Structures are given as structure tokens and as C-alpha cells.
Amino acid sequence: MRPLFTLPTSALTLVALGIFNHALADENTLNLPSTSITSTADSDEAPQGYQAKPNATTTRLNLTAGQTPQGITSIKREQLDDFKLNSIRDVxxxxxxxxxxxVETDRTYFTARGFDITNFQYDGMGMGLTxxxxVGDIDTAPYEQVDILHGANGLMTGTGNPSATVNFIRKRPTYEPEAKVSVSAGSWDKRRVDLDVSGPLTDSGNVRGRVIYANEVGNSYLDRYSREKNIFSxxxxxxLTDDDTLTVGYEDQKSDANGASWGALPLTDSNGNALHYSSTRSNIAQPWVYWDVRTTRAFAEWQHSFANDWKSTLTLTAMEHREDTDMFYIYxxxxxxxxxxxxxxxxxxxxxxxxxxxxxxxxxxxxGREHQLTFGANVARSRTHETSLYGTSSYYTPVSLEDALNGSIPKPTYSNTALADATSNYTDRQKSxxxxxxxxxxxxxxxxTGARMLSADSDGDNYGSRRDVRVHGKITPYAGVVYDLTPKYSLYASYTKIFNPQYYLNTQGQVLEPLEGKSYEAGIKGHLLDKRLDVSAAVFHTKQDNVATYVGFDSALGGYLYDGMSYKSSGLELEASGELAPGLQISGGYTYVYITDADNNRGRKFIPRNALTSSMTYRLPMAPKVKVGGSLxxxxxxxxxxxxxANQAAYALVGLMTSYDIDPHWSTQLNLDNLTNEKYLQSVRYxxxxxxxxxxxxxxxSWKF
Structure with a gap:
């Protein structure tokens, strides 16, 4: 596949040579500005450790976590490195x-507050997940921080969604030279190398560059499954001037998997009785199965600072996502x-x-008071072309579950005519x-307070069914209030309407009506221990109509079919992040969520009602070069x-880590996951x-300077 554009090798060499030349030069020859560009929003004092400030692109108003009338989680590079969170799934x-x-080895759903997370953004840009x-993975090597804004986000994104918005904050070129190389090896012959080089390319630092590369390869605990990832940024x-900065970038993430599962182990037989598997290695994928995914992104960003502390940002991005697979499925x-x-x-x-x-x-x-304002416009368009044989009846054949587990089912010969006929072509557009x-x-x-006015339309064909969506001038309002009880504590409440165009097909082969509803949230936030620890408690209630719920498959109507269902979600979130004591960093929280359907019965039971997540590290005072930690x-x-x-009982996963700083440049680390060797199912959703x-x-x- 041709990437959107190619960064010449000479440019990479220039970046590396420029950084290392400056590193070796006498410090008096460097004429570097006193400020530096970081990936987080401007602040008087950057938070340390696991405590973080959300990026300005996450809330659009450059708010701190305490100023935001919603739950928000920011996971910084330090935590990503401590627990080897190299994948967005890990994060x-x-x-x-x-x-x-x-749900499969290379396909993942994410939910929050009972509903699917569909808004994944890059520095505040991007359409929702199809x-x-x-599909595949998002490696975290190119990112400095990941922000998760809990709840509906109709103001900051093109569509309202009551789950969460995930915003990837890119690493940016730095004014000072820096570099880091890390090499790791682990179970099942897993090997990984990370390279990150950044710094000025001119004496004044008015031109800066950054190059990031990562390669991960290895087998798996699953029979026949292996994968290689290559990441470049x-x-x-x-x-350009004292007031204008232009940043351009390119990112390429490639994931090639063999023995990938399409679907997974059936958890019940044809009579609905539970099936049990003796080994965690069990895999229904065959030796000839593969799933190759490649995603490239390019962007250009122009920021201009006005004399009155106003700022404008113009961002253009382009993305290309490709998949090539041979699959096998059993039911x-x-x-x-x-x-x-x-x-x-x-x-x-x-x-x-x-x-x-x-x-x-x-x-x-x-x-007589100072306030903050943001406004803007956004346009987006995506075009999709697919070919698939999943609706071709001649490829449905009786098979033995034992043969599938043993990997002994032969690969069929595909018909070129069938491939040509099974196509999908459509275009989605949004303006706001x-x-x-x-x-x-x-x-x-x-x-x-604020609002977003959205127009969306689609046209094209989805395996024989029309993909027509027309929405114009739909307004999504948002309102929130924050009251500072004391310098340490604040109360907040927020409300937003929910609106989200959908592209799923119903049982008549028509596109579902847009998802609509309302979301409410209230809570308290604290900034404790000399502002080193952030804590929060929130309650939320959401009502949604037309939630796409899978009901079956019909190749004549375009494949997978859904009904629009109504659900209510209510719950509680508790969270803390920062320094609990000198050298002790924590990040985690507890969530309770209860979901009911239109008949007031419990719904979406594949989502746990109670969940606890925590990470902690401690730098030993008697041995400050040693850091120990754990996760639960x-x-x-x-x-x-x-x-x-098809169910999974309650379970817990425990992880441990320790690191040792050999000197200012060299360090070593050991991570142990699933300490108790817990056997558990990853999902029972389907x-x-x-x-x-x-x-x-x-x-x-690791080595760094």
C-alpha cells in the first residue's frame, strides 16, 4: 500500500544528526528559547508523576481536570512506561x-457507563470508529498522553456520545535535544525495540524535529497466533514568526497477524449449553488465517497567537486504513x-x-470579570470500499469443533466472481x-456552556443495501456548572443532549434512526496534599433511544442486522491520581453501573456492574534508584x-513491576502480569x-539522554 506521503530518508538523517550535533556542542553555542513545547496544555506549573492536566484539545477550553464539569482521566507517559502500556487496549x-x-484477537470494543466508545481522536481530531x-491495534509509542473524557461529549466532538471520548496527545518536537532507546523481551518469544529522538535542527531552535520508531514481534499463548507491529512517526x-508555529507530521502503524481469530471460541453449543475448554491456548483460527492492518495518518497544524492572548489553530489531517484478511469462523x-x-x-x-x-x-x-471563549468549524469526509465473502452461502460448511481447535480445516478456493460481486462502497460526511x-x-x-450544530450525510451501497443518512442543522447543547467550595474542593454538575447518526442496518435493510438521548452528571472534585493529588466522585444518569443492538445476520439485506433499543444507565465513579505520599504515585478508581432496558429489566449484562482499576508505584527512600509497583x-x-x-465469574488480575536506575542514562525494568495465573474469558458479548x-x-x- 502506498502511504499518504513518504518522509524522505534524508529528512530522518537530518533530524538525528541535528540532535546529536547539538548534544555534543558546547552549551554556550546553543541559543535556545527559555520555553519549551510540550504535548500538554499551557499551565503555570506542569503536574508531576501520575497527576496530569488534560490537553487543551480534549476540552477545547483549556480546562484543568478540576475545572471540567465531567469525569476525566489522563494517563501520562510515565505510567505508560512503568506498566508497559504499549497498546490502547492496555491503556x-x-x-x-x-x-x-x-471479542477477537484483532478486533476490540470499548464501553464506558454502559455504552460503546466510538470517539477516538488525535489531538482533538477524527471521526468515530466504524x-x-x-480493528488491529493502536500502539502508544507516538503519544505523550491519553485523555479519556467520561460521559457525553456533544460540545467537543462532532457527535454526542454518553460513554467517553479518547484523545491521543502526540509527542511533539522539543527545543532541547533528547533521545531514548528501549529494548525488551518477554514470554512467548516477544521482542520489542523503541526509538525516540527529538530536538532542534537549527541553532536558534526555530526548526525542530522528532522521529519515533517501534517494532514488536512475537508469538502468543494462543495456538498458531503471532503478530508483528511496526510503528513510525x-x-x-x-x-515561522514569534506568533506563528507550523507543525507537520506523519504516522504509520502496521499490524500483521497470523492465526488471528474471527469470532472466537464458542461458549455454548447449539442447544445453549455451556462449553468449557481445558487450555487457555485454545484457538479456532487455522494456520492459513491472517489479518493485516495498516493505518497511516498525516497532519498539518498552524497555530497563531494574537496580542490579546487569543489563539487560532488550523488543523488538516488525512488518514488511510487498510485491511487484508483470510478468516475462519465457527458457531x-x-x-x-x-x-x-x-x-x-x-x-x-x-x-x-x-x-x-x-x-x-x-x-x-x-x-467586570474575565471569561474564556472558544468557537470554530469542522468538516470531515470518509470513503470506504470493501469486498467480502461472508455472505456467500457456498462457504458455509459443517465442521468439527475438534478439527477447528487442532487447526486441521483446509483453506477453501475462493471464487473471483463472488469476490467481485460482494462489495461495499460508501461515503460519510460531517460538517459542524x-x-x-x-x-x-x-x-x-x-x-x-455551549452548543454544536451538526450536519451529516452519507450515500453509497453497503453490500446491496443503500447507506443513506441525511441530518442537517442538528444542535447539541451542553451546560455545566462548577462551584468552588474551598480552595481544595469543588462541586459540579453538567447536562448534555445526545445525538449520533448511525449506519447500522435494521431488519428491513434500512439505516437505523440516529441515536438520541440525554445525559446528566454531578460530583465533587478535590485537589489535595498541597495540590499533588486529584480525587473525584461522580454520579451519572443517561437515557438513550435507538441503541444499535445486534439481532442476526442476513446476507440478502447487507449482512449484520440491528434493532434500535432504549436503555437507561445510572452509576457511580470514584477516582484518584497523583502523589499520595512522597515517592508514592497512584492512579485508579471504582465504577458501579446499572443498565436497564425499555421494560426496566437489566440489560447489556456483558458489561460488569462493578469494576476496580488501580496502579501504584513507590520510589524507595532508602534506595532512590529503585522503583517498585503493582496493578490490580x-x-x-x-x-x-x-x-x-456464556458467562464469566468475578475475577481479579494482579501485576507487579520494578525498575532500577543504573545511572542517569541507563535503567532496567521487570514487569510481571497476571501474577496469580488467573484463567478468564476476555468477553462474553457475542x-x-x-x-x-x-x-x-x-x-x-533503556538508555536516554
């Missing part, structure tokens, strides 16, 4: 209130002579997306205008909504699941 598993459902599912920043079937039907399929897909955003933000005076403000009504009372993830029982026999990874270890060595 969100460590995020309070988020549930990760690995179908709400992540290159970025250049130009200070219980009473009509089959063996009790199971297998489906082999070939799939190829390509999506190209363009986004543009222009925003203005800054202070203004009204009533938005505005938001933070009014300081008194010294202690602040009102955050616990969740209550889950079960499939339609097949109660009545199929692989088992989670058993006990495993990773050792690493």
Missing part, C-alpha cells in the same frame, strides 16, 4: 470506568450434521478520511459549527444477554471468547 484496561471487550470497533515544527448450529458450521471468508477493505478544523480561543471581559464558553459568574462559581484489575460477573450459560493471557513476564533495558 483503557487501566482506565477507571472503561471496559475492554476483546461500527464502534477497533516523524514530525517537524517551524517557528453452533442445530441444522449441521456436526453441530457446528464453519465459514471461511476473504476480506479486503480501505477507508480514507479527511478532516479540517479551524478554531479560535481566548479571554474576554464581561461584567461549535462554540463554548466558561463564564466566571463569581470568584467561586463558573458556568461552562477486578470486575464482577458478566454474562451474554441471550445465552446466560457468546464467543478467547481466554486472557496467563502469567507472563517482560524485561527491558
Amino acid at each position: 483503557l484496561e487501566s482506565t477507571p470506568g472503561v471496559n475492554v471487550q476483546k 461500527g464502534g470497533v477497533l 516523524g514530525m517537524l515544527a517551524f517557528d 453452533g448450529d442445530k441444522a449441521s450434521a456436526t453441530g457446528y458450521t464453519g465459514l471461511a471468508s476473504n476480506y479486503k477493505g480501505k477507508t480514507r478520511e479527511l478532516d479540517g478544523d479551524l478554531s479560535f480561543s481566548g479571554p474576554f471581559s464581561l461584567g 459549527l461549535y462554540a463554548g464558553a466558561r463564564f466566571s459568574l463569581t470568584d467561586d462559581l463558573h458556568l461552562i 484489575k477486578w470486575q464482577s460477573k458478566i454474562e451474554n444477554d441471550d445465552a446466560p450459560a 457468546g464467543q471468547s478467547n481466554y486472557g493471557a496467563p502469567r507472563n513476564v517482560t524485561a527491558s533495558v
